[in-house]
Amino acid sequence: MEKTQNNKAWFLVLPVLALVAFSAVLPLMTVVNYAFNDTFGNNEFFWAGIEWFDEMIHSERLRAALGRQIVFSLIILAIEVPLGIFIALNMPKKGFWASLCLVLMALPLLIPFNVVGTIWQIFGRVDIGLLGHTLAALGIDYNYTNDPLDAWITVIVMDVWHWTSLVALLCYAGLQSIPQAYYQAARIDQATRWSVFRYIELPKMKGVLLIAVLLRFMDSFMIYTEPFVVTGGGPGNSTTFLSIDLAKMATGQFDLGPAAAFSIMYFLVILLISWVFYTVMTNLDREEAR
Protein backbone atom coordinates (compact mmCIF):
# COMPACT_ATOMS: atom_id res chain seq x y z
CA MET A 1 0.00 0.00 0.00
CA GLU A 2 1.21 3.49 -0.90
CA LYS A 3 1.82 5.63 2.12
CA THR A 4 0.39 9.11 1.68
CA GLN A 5 2.54 11.97 2.89
CA ASN A 6 0.73 14.91 4.36
CA ASN A 7 2.82 17.56 6.04
CA LYS A 8 -0.07 19.81 6.94
CA ALA A 9 0.15 18.53 10.51
CA TRP A 10 3.12 20.83 10.97
CA PHE A 11 0.67 23.75 10.98
CA LEU A 12 -0.63 22.44 14.28
CA VAL A 13 2.69 23.36 15.84
CA LEU A 14 2.27 27.01 14.87
CA PRO A 15 0.36 28.16 17.99
CA VAL A 16 3.09 26.78 20.24
CA LEU A 17 5.73 28.35 18.08
CA ALA A 18 4.00 31.70 18.31
CA LEU A 19 3.70 31.41 22.08
CA VAL A 20 7.34 30.50 22.53
CA ALA A 21 8.33 33.31 20.19
CA PHE A 22 6.47 35.84 22.30
CA SER A 23 7.54 34.48 25.67
CA ALA A 24 11.17 33.60 25.01
CA VAL A 25 12.61 34.35 21.62
CA LEU A 26 11.42 37.95 21.20
CA PRO A 27 12.57 39.13 24.65
CA LEU A 28 15.89 37.43 24.01
CA MET A 29 16.13 39.28 20.71
CA THR A 30 15.80 42.57 22.59
CA VAL A 31 18.83 41.57 24.62
CA VAL A 32 20.67 40.63 21.43
CA ASN A 33 19.70 43.99 19.97
CA TYR A 34 21.15 45.86 22.95
CA ALA A 35 24.26 43.70 22.90
CA PHE A 36 25.25 44.69 19.37
CA ASN A 37 24.12 48.34 19.44
CA ASP A 38 24.74 51.46 21.41
CA THR A 39 21.90 53.74 22.36
CA PHE A 40 21.44 57.12 23.98
CA GLY A 41 17.70 56.70 24.43
CA ASN A 42 14.88 57.82 22.13
CA ASN A 43 14.98 54.38 20.59
CA GLU A 44 17.94 55.41 18.45
CA PHE A 45 20.51 52.67 17.99
CA PHE A 46 24.05 52.77 16.62
CA TRP A 47 25.77 49.60 15.47
CA ALA A 48 28.52 48.64 17.90
CA GLY A 49 29.47 45.21 16.57
CA ILE A 50 31.23 43.06 19.16
CA GLU A 51 32.55 46.05 21.05
CA TRP A 52 30.51 45.34 24.19
CA PHE A 53 31.55 41.69 24.16
CA ASP A 54 35.16 42.72 23.83
CA GLU A 55 34.80 45.14 26.70
CA MET A 56 33.08 42.58 28.94
CA ILE A 57 35.56 39.83 28.23
CA HIS A 58 38.39 42.08 29.31
CA SER A 59 36.52 43.55 32.25
CA GLU A 60 38.31 42.99 35.56
CA ARG A 61 35.03 43.41 37.40
CA LEU A 62 33.33 40.65 35.43
CA ARG A 63 36.27 38.33 35.83
CA ALA A 64 36.29 38.85 39.57
CA ALA A 65 32.57 38.12 39.75
CA LEU A 66 33.01 35.01 37.62
CA GLY A 67 35.82 33.83 39.90
CA ARG A 68 33.65 34.33 42.99
CA GLN A 69 30.78 32.60 41.23
CA ILE A 70 32.85 29.52 40.40
CA VAL A 71 34.26 29.31 43.91
CA PHE A 72 30.77 29.64 45.36
CA SER A 73 29.29 26.93 43.12
CA LEU A 74 32.14 24.54 43.83
CA ILE A 75 31.92 25.06 47.59
CA ILE A 76 28.19 24.51 47.79
CA LEU A 77 28.40 21.43 45.53
CA ALA A 78 31.23 20.04 47.66
CA ILE A 79 29.11 20.47 50.77
CA GLU A 80 25.59 19.76 49.56
CA VAL A 81 26.22 16.61 47.52
CA PRO A 82 28.06 14.58 50.19
CA LEU A 83 25.82 15.95 52.92
CA GLY A 84 22.69 15.16 50.90
CA ILE A 85 23.89 11.61 50.30
CA PHE A 86 24.75 11.21 53.96
CA ILE A 87 21.32 12.43 55.05
CA ALA A 88 19.56 10.21 52.50
CA LEU A 89 21.48 7.16 53.72
CA ASN A 90 20.44 7.83 57.29
CA MET A 91 16.80 8.68 56.73
CA PRO A 92 14.28 6.10 57.94
CA LYS A 93 13.14 3.87 55.10
CA LYS A 94 9.46 3.51 55.97
CA GLY A 95 6.80 4.24 58.52
CA PHE A 96 5.79 7.39 60.34
CA TRP A 97 9.31 8.75 60.79
CA ALA A 98 10.03 8.42 57.08
CA SER A 99 7.01 10.55 56.22
CA LEU A 100 7.87 13.08 58.90
CA CYS A 101 11.44 13.31 57.62
CA LEU A 102 10.26 13.81 54.06
CA VAL A 103 7.95 16.66 55.07
CA LEU A 104 10.63 18.35 57.18
CA MET A 105 13.18 17.96 54.42
CA ALA A 106 10.82 19.42 51.85
CA LEU A 107 10.04 22.51 53.95
CA PRO A 108 13.06 24.67 53.01
CA LEU A 109 12.37 23.96 49.35
CA LEU A 110 8.91 25.48 49.66
CA ILE A 111 10.04 28.84 51.01
CA PRO A 112 10.28 31.67 48.45
CA PHE A 113 13.84 32.75 47.75
CA ASN A 114 13.56 36.28 49.09
CA VAL A 115 11.94 34.96 52.26
CA VAL A 116 14.91 32.64 52.74
CA GLY A 117 17.14 35.68 52.30
CA THR A 118 15.14 37.68 54.80
CA ILE A 119 15.15 34.82 57.32
CA TRP A 120 18.94 34.61 57.26
CA GLN A 121 19.40 38.35 57.05
CA ILE A 122 17.56 38.69 60.35
CA PHE A 123 18.85 35.41 61.83
CA GLY A 124 22.44 36.57 61.39
CA ARG A 125 22.07 40.13 62.64
CA VAL A 126 24.20 40.81 65.67
CA ASP A 127 21.69 43.13 67.32
CA ILE A 128 18.44 41.16 67.04
CA GLY A 129 19.21 37.90 65.19
CA LEU A 130 19.24 34.64 67.15
CA LEU A 131 22.38 33.36 65.42
CA GLY A 132 24.30 36.64 65.32
CA HIS A 133 23.40 37.58 68.87
CA THR A 134 24.24 34.12 70.24
CA LEU A 135 27.60 34.11 68.49
CA ALA A 136 28.32 37.60 69.81
CA ALA A 137 27.31 36.51 73.30
CA LEU A 138 29.72 33.58 73.01
CA GLY A 139 32.44 36.07 72.26
CA ILE A 140 32.80 35.16 68.61
CA ASP A 141 33.41 38.12 66.38
CA TYR A 142 30.79 37.59 63.72
CA ASN A 143 29.37 40.29 61.49
CA TYR A 144 28.38 39.56 57.95
CA THR A 145 27.94 43.21 57.06
CA ASN A 146 31.58 44.04 57.78
CA ASP A 147 33.62 40.92 57.35
CA PRO A 148 33.85 39.31 53.88
CA LEU A 149 34.59 35.87 55.34
CA ASP A 150 31.55 36.05 57.64
CA ALA A 151 29.45 37.17 54.69
CA TRP A 152 30.63 34.19 52.63
CA ILE A 153 30.01 31.77 55.46
CA THR A 154 26.51 33.15 55.95
CA VAL A 155 25.65 32.92 52.26
CA ILE A 156 27.03 29.39 51.97
CA VAL A 157 25.34 28.12 55.13
CA MET A 158 22.11 29.66 53.89
CA ASP A 159 22.39 27.92 50.54
CA VAL A 160 23.22 24.60 52.21
CA TRP A 161 20.22 25.03 54.49
CA HIS A 162 17.98 25.89 51.56
CA TRP A 163 19.06 23.29 49.01
CA THR A 164 20.68 20.24 50.65
CA SER A 165 17.14 18.85 51.00
CA LEU A 166 16.85 18.69 47.23
CA VAL A 167 19.95 16.53 46.92
CA ALA A 168 18.89 14.42 49.90
CA LEU A 169 15.38 13.84 48.55
CA LEU A 170 16.63 12.88 45.10
CA CYS A 171 19.18 10.47 46.60
CA TYR A 172 16.53 9.09 48.93
CA ALA A 173 14.34 8.31 45.93
CA GLY A 174 17.30 6.59 44.28
CA LEU A 175 18.00 4.54 47.41
CA GLN A 176 14.37 3.51 47.79
CA SER A 177 14.45 1.94 44.34
CA ILE A 178 17.15 -0.57 45.34
CA PRO A 179 15.59 -4.02 45.81
CA GLN A 180 16.10 -5.58 49.23
CA ALA A 181 17.80 -8.57 47.60
CA TYR A 182 20.90 -6.47 46.88
CA TYR A 183 21.43 -5.72 50.55
CA GLN A 184 20.79 -9.35 51.41
CA ALA A 185 23.29 -10.54 48.82
CA ALA A 186 25.85 -8.10 50.20
CA ARG A 187 25.36 -9.49 53.69
CA ILE A 188 25.76 -13.02 52.36
CA ASP A 189 28.94 -11.94 50.56
CA GLN A 190 30.19 -10.41 53.82
CA ALA A 191 30.55 -6.96 52.31
CA THR A 192 31.56 -4.04 54.52
CA ARG A 193 29.33 -0.98 54.93
CA TRP A 194 31.67 0.91 52.62
CA SER A 195 31.45 -1.79 49.93
CA VAL A 196 27.67 -1.70 50.11
CA PHE A 197 27.78 2.04 49.55
CA ARG A 198 30.44 1.89 46.86
CA TYR A 199 29.10 -1.04 44.84
CA ILE A 200 25.36 -1.03 45.44
CA GLU A 201 24.07 2.31 46.65
CA LEU A 202 26.29 4.69 44.72
CA PRO A 203 25.82 3.02 41.31
CA LYS A 204 22.06 2.94 41.82
CA MET A 205 22.03 6.58 42.90
CA LYS A 206 24.14 7.74 39.99
CA GLY A 207 21.23 8.73 37.76
CA VAL A 208 19.51 10.92 40.33
CA LEU A 209 22.82 12.23 41.59
CA LEU A 210 23.63 13.45 38.10
CA ILE A 211 20.37 15.37 38.00
CA ALA A 212 20.96 16.72 41.51
CA VAL A 213 24.45 17.98 40.66
CA LEU A 214 23.25 19.51 37.41
CA LEU A 215 20.33 21.29 39.09
CA ARG A 216 22.43 22.51 41.97
CA PHE A 217 25.16 23.71 39.65
CA MET A 218 22.80 25.65 37.40
CA ASP A 219 20.83 27.15 40.28
CA SER A 220 23.90 28.14 42.25
CA PHE A 221 25.55 29.59 39.19
CA MET A 222 22.51 31.81 38.67
CA ILE A 223 21.97 32.63 42.34
CA TYR A 224 20.68 36.13 42.90
CA THR A 225 17.87 36.70 45.35
CA GLU A 226 19.15 35.19 48.58
CA PRO A 227 22.64 36.77 48.75
CA PHE A 228 21.19 40.02 47.40
CA VAL A 229 18.72 40.15 50.28
CA VAL A 230 21.30 39.18 52.91
CA THR A 231 24.43 41.04 51.89
CA GLY A 232 23.46 43.05 48.84
CA GLY A 233 26.68 41.81 47.28
CA GLY A 234 28.84 43.25 50.05
CA PRO A 235 30.78 44.00 52.04
CA GLY A 236 32.43 45.76 49.12
CA ASN A 237 32.07 43.42 46.22
CA SER A 238 32.97 40.31 48.19
CA THR A 239 29.65 38.48 47.66
CA THR A 240 28.78 40.04 44.32
CA PHE A 241 28.08 37.04 42.12
CA LEU A 242 27.45 37.17 38.39
CA SER A 243 23.70 37.78 38.59
CA ILE A 244 24.05 40.46 41.21
CA ASP A 245 26.75 42.16 39.16
CA LEU A 246 24.61 41.90 36.06
CA ALA A 247 21.60 43.44 37.77
CA LYS A 248 23.76 46.27 39.14
CA MET A 249 25.10 46.95 35.68
CA ALA A 250 21.77 46.82 33.90
CA THR A 251 19.35 48.42 36.32
CA GLY A 252 21.72 50.32 38.58
CA GLN A 253 24.02 51.93 36.09
CA PHE A 254 21.83 51.57 33.01
CA ASP A 255 24.78 50.20 31.02
CA LEU A 256 22.38 48.25 28.88
CA GLY A 257 24.84 47.41 26.08
CA PRO A 258 27.54 45.82 28.23
CA ALA A 259 24.88 44.19 30.44
CA ALA A 260 23.21 42.64 27.40
CA ALA A 261 26.52 41.30 26.07
CA PHE A 262 27.27 40.05 29.58
CA SER A 263 23.93 38.21 29.86
CA ILE A 264 24.37 36.49 26.53
CA MET A 265 27.82 35.23 27.48
CA TYR A 266 26.55 34.26 30.93
CA PHE A 267 23.74 32.26 29.37
CA LEU A 268 26.10 30.55 26.94
CA VAL A 269 28.55 29.65 29.71
CA ILE A 270 25.84 27.94 31.75
CA LEU A 271 24.55 26.16 28.68
CA LEU A 272 28.04 25.03 27.74
CA ILE A 273 29.03 23.79 31.19
CA SER A 274 25.74 21.94 31.63
CA TRP A 275 26.07 20.35 28.22
CA VAL A 276 29.66 19.26 28.82
CA PHE A 277 28.77 17.91 32.22
CA TYR A 278 25.78 15.99 30.95
CA THR A 279 27.61 14.56 27.95
CA VAL A 280 30.56 13.43 30.01
CA MET A 281 28.34 11.73 32.58
CA THR A 282 26.14 9.95 30.04
CA ASN A 283 29.20 8.84 28.08
CA LEU A 284 30.73 7.40 31.23
CA ASP A 285 27.53 5.45 31.58
CA ARG A 286 27.81 4.06 28.08
CA GLU A 287 31.46 3.15 28.52
CA GLU A 288 30.55 1.11 31.56
CA ALA A 289 27.86 -0.81 29.76
CA ARG A 290 30.47 -2.12 27.41
Add this chain to the structure above:
Amino acid sequence: MSRITLSNLAHSYLPNPTSDADYALKEMDHVWDDGGAYALLGASGCGKTTLLNIISGLLRPSQGRVLFGDRDVTDAPTTERNIAQVFQFPVVYDTMTVRDNLAFPLRNRGMDAAYIARRVDQIAKMIGMEADLNRKARGLTADAKQKISLGRGMVREDVNAILFDEPLTVIDPHMKWELRTQLKSLHREFGHTMIYVTHDQTEALTFADKVVVMHEGRVVQMGTPEELFETPAHTFVGYFIGSPGMNLLDAEIAGSEARLQGVSVPLGAAYGPTTGRTQIGIRPDYVAISDEGLPVTVKRVEDVGRHRIVRAEFHGQPLNAILPEGMTVPPYPRVAFAPAKINVYANDWRVAPLGS
Protein backbone atom coordinates in the same frame (compact mmCIF):
# COMPACT_ATOMS: atom_id res chain seq x y z
CA MET B 1 31.13 -26.88 57.66
CA SER B 2 28.80 -28.15 60.29
CA ARG B 3 25.42 -29.59 60.85
CA ILE B 4 22.57 -27.15 61.14
CA THR B 5 20.00 -27.64 63.84
CA LEU B 6 16.72 -25.77 64.03
CA SER B 7 15.37 -26.16 67.48
CA ASN B 8 11.84 -25.24 68.49
CA LEU B 9 11.86 -22.76 65.65
CA ALA B 10 8.91 -20.63 64.55
CA HIS B 11 8.51 -17.35 62.79
CA SER B 12 5.79 -14.79 62.34
CA TYR B 13 6.05 -11.58 60.37
CA LEU B 14 3.52 -10.00 62.73
CA PRO B 15 4.75 -8.34 65.93
CA ASN B 16 2.19 -10.08 68.16
CA PRO B 17 1.11 -13.34 66.60
CA THR B 18 -1.88 -14.90 68.30
CA SER B 19 -3.28 -17.79 66.31
CA ASP B 20 -1.51 -20.53 64.40
CA ALA B 21 -2.41 -18.83 61.14
CA ASP B 22 -0.28 -15.79 62.04
CA TYR B 23 2.86 -17.88 61.78
CA ALA B 24 4.65 -18.12 58.44
CA LEU B 25 6.66 -20.96 59.96
CA LYS B 26 4.98 -23.21 62.51
CA GLU B 27 7.02 -24.59 65.36
CA MET B 28 9.53 -27.13 64.10
CA ASP B 29 12.58 -29.13 65.06
CA HIS B 30 14.78 -30.05 62.21
CA VAL B 31 18.33 -31.15 61.58
CA TRP B 32 20.26 -30.65 58.36
CA ASP B 33 23.15 -33.08 58.36
CA ASP B 34 26.57 -31.85 57.42
CA GLY B 35 27.23 -32.45 53.75
CA GLY B 36 23.68 -33.34 52.82
CA ALA B 37 22.06 -32.28 49.57
CA TYR B 38 18.55 -31.27 50.46
CA ALA B 39 15.71 -30.06 48.36
CA LEU B 40 13.10 -27.94 50.07
CA LEU B 41 9.90 -28.48 48.18
CA GLY B 42 6.55 -26.84 48.58
CA ALA B 43 3.95 -24.62 46.99
CA SER B 44 4.58 -20.88 46.72
CA GLY B 45 4.09 -19.11 50.03
CA CYS B 46 4.54 -22.15 52.25
CA GLY B 47 7.47 -20.65 54.15
CA LYS B 48 10.43 -22.03 52.20
CA THR B 49 12.13 -18.69 51.71
CA THR B 50 11.41 -17.68 55.29
CA LEU B 51 13.15 -20.82 56.48
CA LEU B 52 16.19 -20.14 54.27
CA ASN B 53 16.45 -16.55 55.42
CA ILE B 54 16.38 -17.71 59.03
CA ILE B 55 19.21 -20.15 58.38
CA SER B 56 21.30 -17.51 56.65
CA GLY B 57 20.50 -14.93 59.31
CA LEU B 58 18.76 -12.44 57.06
CA LEU B 59 15.77 -12.94 59.31
CA ARG B 60 15.69 -13.45 63.06
CA PRO B 61 13.16 -16.11 64.07
CA SER B 62 10.45 -15.00 66.49
CA GLN B 63 11.15 -18.07 68.59
CA GLY B 64 13.56 -20.97 68.81
CA ARG B 65 17.27 -21.37 68.15
CA VAL B 66 19.49 -21.97 65.15
CA LEU B 67 22.66 -23.95 65.77
CA PHE B 68 25.65 -24.47 63.50
CA GLY B 69 27.33 -27.50 64.97
CA ASP B 70 27.21 -26.74 68.69
CA ARG B 71 27.35 -23.00 68.26
CA ASP B 72 24.17 -21.02 68.80
CA VAL B 73 23.98 -18.53 65.93
CA THR B 74 20.40 -17.33 66.43
CA ASP B 75 21.61 -13.80 67.09
CA ALA B 76 24.71 -13.90 64.93
CA PRO B 77 24.57 -11.61 61.89
CA THR B 78 24.71 -13.07 58.40
CA THR B 79 28.32 -12.03 57.85
CA GLU B 80 29.45 -14.06 60.85
CA ARG B 81 27.68 -17.21 59.71
CA ASN B 82 29.78 -17.65 56.58
CA ILE B 83 26.97 -19.00 54.54
CA ALA B 84 26.21 -18.65 50.84
CA GLN B 85 22.80 -17.95 49.44
CA VAL B 86 21.63 -17.59 45.85
CA PHE B 87 18.38 -15.74 45.32
CA GLN B 88 15.56 -16.32 42.90
CA PHE B 89 16.37 -13.24 40.86
CA PRO B 90 19.91 -12.39 39.84
CA VAL B 91 21.84 -9.98 42.03
CA VAL B 92 25.06 -8.73 40.46
CA TYR B 93 27.21 -5.75 41.27
CA ASP B 94 26.61 -3.77 38.08
CA THR B 95 29.71 -1.63 38.13
CA MET B 96 32.08 -4.53 38.70
CA THR B 97 33.41 -6.87 36.07
CA VAL B 98 32.32 -10.49 36.08
CA ARG B 99 35.71 -11.37 37.59
CA ASP B 100 35.33 -8.88 40.43
CA ASN B 101 31.82 -10.11 41.06
CA LEU B 102 33.04 -13.65 41.52
CA ALA B 103 36.01 -12.54 43.60
CA PHE B 104 33.97 -10.25 45.85
CA PRO B 105 33.10 -12.73 48.63
CA LEU B 106 36.70 -13.96 48.72
CA ARG B 107 38.14 -10.43 48.84
CA ASN B 108 35.78 -9.59 51.68
CA ARG B 109 37.28 -12.49 53.59
CA GLY B 110 40.78 -11.22 52.88
CA MET B 111 42.00 -14.24 50.91
CA ASP B 112 45.30 -13.82 49.09
CA ALA B 113 45.29 -12.67 45.49
CA ALA B 114 46.82 -15.78 43.93
CA TYR B 115 44.24 -18.03 45.54
CA ILE B 116 41.41 -15.72 44.49
CA ALA B 117 42.60 -15.67 40.88
CA ARG B 118 42.80 -19.46 40.80
CA ARG B 119 39.45 -19.99 42.43
CA VAL B 120 37.68 -17.42 40.23
CA ASP B 121 39.01 -19.13 37.09
CA GLN B 122 37.76 -22.44 38.38
CA ILE B 123 34.27 -21.11 39.08
CA ALA B 124 34.13 -19.23 35.77
CA LYS B 125 34.87 -22.45 33.99
CA MET B 126 32.12 -24.20 35.86
CA ILE B 127 29.46 -21.64 35.01
CA GLY B 128 30.80 -21.32 31.48
CA MET B 129 31.70 -17.64 31.64
CA GLU B 130 35.47 -17.70 31.15
CA ALA B 131 35.18 -15.58 28.02
CA ASP B 132 33.26 -12.84 29.79
CA LEU B 133 35.43 -12.49 32.89
CA ASN B 134 36.68 -9.02 32.02
CA ARG B 135 33.46 -7.41 30.97
CA LYS B 136 31.15 -5.41 33.17
CA ALA B 137 28.31 -7.36 34.71
CA ARG B 138 25.84 -4.68 33.69
CA GLY B 139 24.22 -5.32 30.35
CA LEU B 140 24.48 -9.10 30.56
CA THR B 141 21.36 -11.19 30.02
CA ALA B 142 19.28 -12.32 32.98
CA ASP B 143 20.56 -15.88 32.84
CA ALA B 144 24.19 -14.78 32.56
CA LYS B 145 23.61 -12.62 35.63
CA GLN B 146 22.05 -15.53 37.46
CA LYS B 147 25.04 -17.68 36.58
CA ILE B 148 27.24 -15.03 38.17
CA SER B 149 25.03 -15.11 41.27
CA LEU B 150 25.40 -18.89 41.38
CA GLY B 151 29.14 -18.56 40.91
CA ARG B 152 29.36 -16.05 43.75
CA GLY B 153 27.43 -18.48 45.91
CA MET B 154 29.85 -21.30 45.21
CA VAL B 155 33.14 -19.45 45.21
CA ARG B 156 33.88 -19.81 48.92
CA GLU B 157 35.11 -23.27 49.79
CA ASP B 158 34.76 -22.96 53.54
CA VAL B 159 31.09 -21.98 53.80
CA ASN B 160 28.87 -23.70 56.32
CA ALA B 161 26.14 -24.27 53.77
CA ILE B 162 24.97 -23.09 50.39
CA LEU B 163 21.34 -22.12 50.16
CA PHE B 164 19.61 -21.89 46.81
CA ASP B 165 16.32 -20.07 46.65
CA GLU B 166 14.72 -21.22 43.39
CA PRO B 167 17.88 -20.18 41.57
CA LEU B 168 17.03 -21.52 38.16
CA THR B 169 13.71 -19.75 37.66
CA VAL B 170 15.10 -17.28 35.12
CA ILE B 171 17.41 -19.73 33.35
CA ASP B 172 16.41 -21.36 30.09
CA PRO B 173 15.52 -25.06 30.24
CA HIS B 174 18.65 -26.46 28.62
CA MET B 175 21.02 -24.46 30.84
CA LYS B 176 18.85 -25.34 33.81
CA TRP B 177 19.57 -29.00 33.40
CA GLU B 178 23.25 -28.40 32.90
CA LEU B 179 23.63 -26.16 35.94
CA ARG B 180 21.72 -28.59 38.10
CA THR B 181 24.06 -31.35 37.06
CA GLN B 182 27.00 -29.12 37.90
CA LEU B 183 25.60 -28.29 41.31
CA LYS B 184 25.25 -31.97 41.92
CA SER B 185 28.84 -32.69 40.90
CA LEU B 186 30.02 -29.74 42.95
CA HIS B 187 28.26 -31.25 45.90
CA ARG B 188 29.96 -34.59 45.34
CA GLU B 189 33.31 -32.86 44.99
CA PHE B 190 33.27 -30.53 47.99
CA GLY B 191 30.57 -32.00 50.19
CA HIS B 192 28.99 -28.69 51.18
CA THR B 193 25.65 -28.83 52.86
CA MET B 194 23.26 -27.64 50.20
CA ILE B 195 19.64 -26.66 50.62
CA TYR B 196 17.84 -26.13 47.40
CA VAL B 197 14.44 -24.48 47.48
CA THR B 198 12.10 -25.16 44.63
CA HIS B 199 8.49 -25.72 43.83
CA ASP B 200 9.38 -27.92 40.89
CA GLN B 201 9.34 -31.56 41.94
CA THR B 202 11.53 -32.75 39.06
CA GLU B 203 14.18 -30.28 40.12
CA ALA B 204 13.91 -31.41 43.72
CA LEU B 205 13.97 -35.11 42.98
CA THR B 206 16.95 -34.92 40.62
CA PHE B 207 19.04 -32.66 42.82
CA ALA B 208 18.63 -33.99 46.29
CA ASP B 209 19.45 -37.02 48.38
CA LYS B 210 16.79 -35.96 50.81
CA VAL B 211 13.69 -34.00 49.97
CA VAL B 212 11.98 -31.88 52.58
CA VAL B 213 8.38 -31.10 51.79
CA MET B 214 6.82 -28.04 53.37
CA HIS B 215 3.15 -27.24 53.55
CA GLU B 216 1.56 -24.20 55.18
CA GLY B 217 4.60 -23.36 57.26
CA ARG B 218 5.28 -26.91 58.37
CA VAL B 219 7.78 -29.54 57.37
CA VAL B 220 5.42 -32.37 56.58
CA GLN B 221 7.94 -34.93 55.48
CA MET B 222 11.63 -35.44 54.94
CA GLY B 223 12.78 -38.45 53.01
CA THR B 224 14.37 -39.88 49.94
CA PRO B 225 12.49 -39.32 46.68
CA GLU B 226 11.39 -42.93 46.88
CA GLU B 227 9.96 -42.59 50.36
CA LEU B 228 8.04 -39.52 49.29
CA PHE B 229 6.62 -41.42 46.40
CA GLU B 230 5.74 -44.67 48.14
CA THR B 231 4.75 -43.53 51.61
CA PRO B 232 3.78 -39.88 51.67
CA ALA B 233 3.39 -38.83 55.29
CA HIS B 234 0.73 -36.27 54.48
CA THR B 235 -1.92 -36.07 51.78
CA PHE B 236 -0.23 -32.88 50.55
CA VAL B 237 2.95 -34.81 49.80
CA GLY B 238 0.92 -37.43 47.98
CA TYR B 239 -0.80 -34.83 45.92
CA PHE B 240 2.25 -32.60 45.34
CA ILE B 241 4.72 -35.30 44.35
CA GLY B 242 3.97 -37.36 41.29
CA SER B 243 2.18 -36.47 38.13
CA PRO B 244 -0.69 -36.79 38.47
CA GLY B 245 -0.71 -36.81 42.26
CA MET B 246 -1.93 -39.54 44.58
CA ASN B 247 -5.60 -40.52 44.48
CA LEU B 248 -7.38 -39.95 47.76
CA LEU B 249 -10.68 -41.69 48.44
CA ASP B 250 -12.85 -41.51 51.53
CA ALA B 251 -12.96 -44.89 53.21
CA GLU B 252 -13.68 -46.73 56.41
CA ILE B 253 -10.91 -48.89 57.71
CA ALA B 254 -11.58 -52.22 59.34
CA GLY B 255 -8.48 -54.28 60.06
CA SER B 256 -6.81 -55.13 56.81
CA GLU B 257 -9.57 -53.97 54.56
CA ALA B 258 -11.06 -50.66 53.55
CA ARG B 259 -14.67 -50.05 52.69
CA LEU B 260 -15.31 -47.60 49.89
CA GLN B 261 -18.98 -46.79 49.40
CA GLY B 262 -19.84 -50.27 50.64
CA VAL B 263 -17.28 -52.02 48.48
CA SER B 264 -14.47 -53.79 50.26
CA VAL B 265 -10.87 -53.25 49.15
CA PRO B 266 -8.01 -55.33 50.59
CA LEU B 267 -5.11 -53.46 52.21
CA GLY B 268 -1.49 -54.60 52.38
CA ALA B 269 -1.49 -54.55 56.19
CA ALA B 270 -3.80 -54.31 59.17
CA TYR B 271 -4.65 -50.94 60.74
CA GLY B 272 -5.98 -49.97 64.12
CA PRO B 273 -9.09 -47.82 64.49
CA THR B 274 -8.80 -44.34 62.97
CA THR B 275 -10.33 -41.02 63.97
CA GLY B 276 -11.42 -38.06 61.88
CA ARG B 277 -11.68 -38.04 58.12
CA THR B 278 -10.23 -41.28 56.87
CA GLN B 279 -8.96 -41.71 53.34
CA ILE B 280 -6.95 -44.20 51.43
CA GLY B 281 -4.25 -42.98 49.07
CA ILE B 282 -3.12 -44.83 46.00
CA ARG B 283 -0.75 -43.67 43.28
CA PRO B 284 -2.21 -43.66 39.74
CA ASP B 285 0.75 -45.87 38.84
CA TYR B 286 -0.68 -48.64 41.04
CA VAL B 287 -4.24 -48.42 39.79
CA ALA B 288 -5.03 -51.14 37.27
CA ILE B 289 -7.92 -50.65 34.85
CA SER B 290 -9.67 -53.81 33.75
CA ASP B 291 -13.14 -55.27 34.10
CA GLU B 292 -12.66 -56.29 37.72
CA GLY B 293 -12.83 -54.25 40.92
CA LEU B 294 -14.51 -50.90 41.66
CA PRO B 295 -16.77 -49.51 38.97
CA VAL B 296 -15.67 -46.06 37.75
CA THR B 297 -16.83 -43.52 35.18
CA VAL B 298 -14.09 -42.49 32.78
CA LYS B 299 -14.16 -38.75 32.08
CA ARG B 300 -11.32 -38.53 29.60
CA VAL B 301 -8.04 -40.09 28.59
CA GLU B 302 -4.90 -37.95 28.17
CA ASP B 303 -2.00 -39.12 26.07
CA VAL B 304 1.24 -37.89 27.62
CA GLY B 305 3.62 -39.83 25.37
CA ARG B 306 4.98 -42.87 27.11
CA HIS B 307 1.65 -43.70 28.67
CA ARG B 308 -1.89 -42.43 28.98
CA ILE B 309 -3.60 -40.95 32.00
CA VAL B 310 -7.16 -42.00 32.60
CA ARG B 311 -9.20 -39.37 34.41
CA ALA B 312 -12.10 -41.15 36.04
CA GLU B 313 -14.54 -40.73 38.89
CA PHE B 314 -15.61 -43.07 41.66
CA HIS B 315 -18.83 -41.92 43.33
CA GLY B 316 -18.02 -38.30 42.53
CA GLN B 317 -14.42 -38.49 43.77
CA PRO B 318 -11.72 -38.03 41.13
CA LEU B 319 -9.58 -41.05 40.47
CA ASN B 320 -6.65 -41.12 38.08
CA ALA B 321 -4.99 -44.17 36.65
CA ILE B 322 -2.03 -44.74 34.42
CA LEU B 323 -2.72 -46.87 31.41
CA PRO B 324 0.37 -48.59 30.07
CA GLU B 325 1.10 -48.49 26.36
CA GLY B 326 -0.96 -50.86 24.25
CA MET B 327 -3.80 -51.20 26.74
CA THR B 328 -7.29 -49.88 26.13
CA VAL B 329 -10.08 -48.82 28.45
CA PRO B 330 -12.71 -51.57 28.60
CA PRO B 331 -16.37 -50.65 27.90
CA TYR B 332 -17.40 -51.06 31.58
CA PRO B 333 -14.21 -49.99 33.30
CA ARG B 334 -13.40 -51.11 36.80
CA VAL B 335 -10.26 -50.45 38.81
CA ALA B 336 -8.16 -52.51 41.19
CA PHE B 337 -5.50 -51.22 43.61
CA ALA B 338 -2.23 -52.93 44.44
CA PRO B 339 -2.90 -53.67 48.17
CA ALA B 340 0.71 -53.12 49.31
CA LYS B 341 0.78 -49.67 47.72
CA ILE B 342 -2.24 -48.32 49.56
CA ASN B 343 -1.61 -45.79 52.32
CA VAL B 344 -4.16 -44.85 54.95
CA TYR B 345 -4.69 -41.24 56.06
CA ALA B 346 -6.60 -39.88 59.00
CA ASN B 347 -7.11 -36.12 58.97
CA ASP B 348 -4.52 -35.86 56.18
CA TRP B 349 -1.72 -37.56 58.14
CA ARG B 350 -0.56 -41.05 57.30
CA VAL B 351 -1.53 -43.81 59.67
CA ALA B 352 1.15 -46.43 60.19
CA PRO B 353 -0.04 -50.01 59.82
CA LEU B 354 -0.12 -52.18 62.93
CA GLY B 355 3.07 -53.98 63.78
CA SER B 356 5.39 -51.59 61.95
